[in-house]
Amino acid sequence: MGHYQDALDYIFHYVNYERQARYRYDATTFDLGRMMELLDKMGRPHERFQCVHIAGTKGKGSTSAMTESVLRAAGFRTGLYTSPHLHTFRERIRVAGELIPKQALVDVLSRNREAIETTAGVTAFEVMTALAFAHFADSRVEWAVLEVGLGGRLDATNVVRPAVCGITSLSYDHTDLLGHTLSLIAWEKAGIAKAGVPLVSAPQETQAMEVIEQVCGDIGARLVRVGVDWTVEREEGDLGGQTLTVRRVADNLALRDLRIRLLGRHQITNAATAVAILAELNAQGVLITEDVLRAGLLQALWPGRFEVLQRRPVLVVDSAHNADSARKLQAALADCFPRPPRARTVLVFGASADKDIDKILEQFLRPDPASGYAAVDRVIVTQSRHPRSASPEDLVRQVRAVSPDIYVSSHHEVEGALHEATTWAEPHDLICVTGSIFVVAQARRAWAQGHPAAFSADDWVFQDETAGAPVPDDEPALEALPW
Secondary structure, three states: OOHHHHHHHHHHOOEOHHHOOOOOOOOOOOOHHHHHHHHHHOOOHHHOOEEEEEEOOOOHHHHHHHHHHHHHHOOOOEEEEOOOOOOOHHHHEEEOOEEOOHHHHHHHHHHHHHHHHOOOOOEHHHHHHHHHHHHHHHOOOOEEEEEOOOOOOOOOOOOOOOOEEEEOOOOOOOHHHHOOOHHHHHHHHHHHOOOOOOEEEOOOOHHHHHHHHHHHHHHOOOEEEEOOOEEEEEEEEEOOEEEEEEEEOOOOEEEEEEEEOOOOOHHHHHHHHHHHHHHHHHHOOOOOOHHHHHHHHHHOOOOOOOEEEEEOOEEEEEOOOOHHHHHHHHHHHHHHOOOOOOOOEEEEEOOEOOOOHHHHHHHHHOOOOOOOOOOOOEEEEOOOOOOOEOOHHHHHHHHHHHOOOOEEEEOOOHHHHHHHHHHHOOOOOEEEEEOOHHHHHHHHHHHHHHOHHHOOOOOHHHHOOOOOOOOOOOOOOOOOOOO
16 A cells, blocks of 8 residues: 555544444543643644634534635635545645645654654544644645534634634534533534634524523623524525625625525525624634635535536435434425426435434425425435444335335445436436435445546545545655554
8 A cells, every 4th residue: 555545544543433433422532631732742733823613513514615715715825624524534634725635644644653652542533633733834824714523612623722613503413422402512512612702603593592602601702693693695596506695784784696606505504604704804804805705605615515416317415414404405405406397306315323314314204395295205225334334224124114105225335326226217306315424425436437527627536535445646655654
């Protein structure tokens, strides 16, 4: 294997909670003191750039991507840190819109190996986060947008002093870790709030917003609420994108006909949250003109989220992994592809075993009360290669428990499920692949193999590392990595 693959193997040989279904979520397992110890040994790279910090259940990746895109359009050298990745680890760490080069990852790891290896109990995500901070510092990033990995309060990213914090839509996910009520989940997410730092929140359920308001009040963080302090209206939309008007209530400032390429009405709220975050930066002296805002929002992309890969029949992929995101996906499908003219819908579904699969399936399998049509006509269950994925046999039982009469088949490989769906579907039908970001990634890769023209030449799918094969690499030799 090449040395880039050696670097990945080294990072992932540490405890990796992304691949574990059960673990303790407390300050012992996720120790910010340990993270600070590691960063101290690395020269405190997280203090060498300014940042925006964004948490949430759904929408935090899209909101982060739009925020970073506008800052880049404003002429700043930007960093973007997100997780997990679709196709290549390099997606997680980006500078000026570009994936971290393979050699840069090898080099930053080589320089910081001693710091990593002398920090007891360090986890894979902590190593990734620290390396991202070091790469941003090495690359002279001016502004970084940091997406929280899990929760917020105990997340490895929560060691920074951001200029603005953001919390996107909150819903039930990781309830065994973050809590079984929206109040508990909101308390964990609001743990990113800092005294004197404005916090922008997307619209929330009452119990979640009450907690966010209380946390901000207790620590002295000014709260800015989308839906109250900022309002947003969707003007129009098509498969090429959608337009919106965002208005600041205090002075009636209206930003009209902003255009985004991201689809689904939920992205309108994410865009408004990004605008409110950027307005807070602008108030702090970060020059963001209206023209820059328009250009940056229009340029932002976030693959694998309500992404249309083909139009006849329609093929949509979306990583809806909880009941709320499944509901939003259903609304987006009904909005973009109403019945008629859409004829039938086949759901290709695979999910992690630790998700609330029954509630996700209920969103897809019950009839649409508005139209009376069955939301889905056929289900094909499958599984990704991720170790947390639910087995097709279990998924078949769960589908039949929710909808006993629906046709359901199963495949152990996403490629086989996608082949069955495309063979069955006729031009006016719709294929929706969803349930897990890992299933979406494998579906994108399978589609790219037969339909490369459906993707831009620089799409991450052509850098895919998830198939299990060695990653091609021709970098110079690196001293052996020990483990």
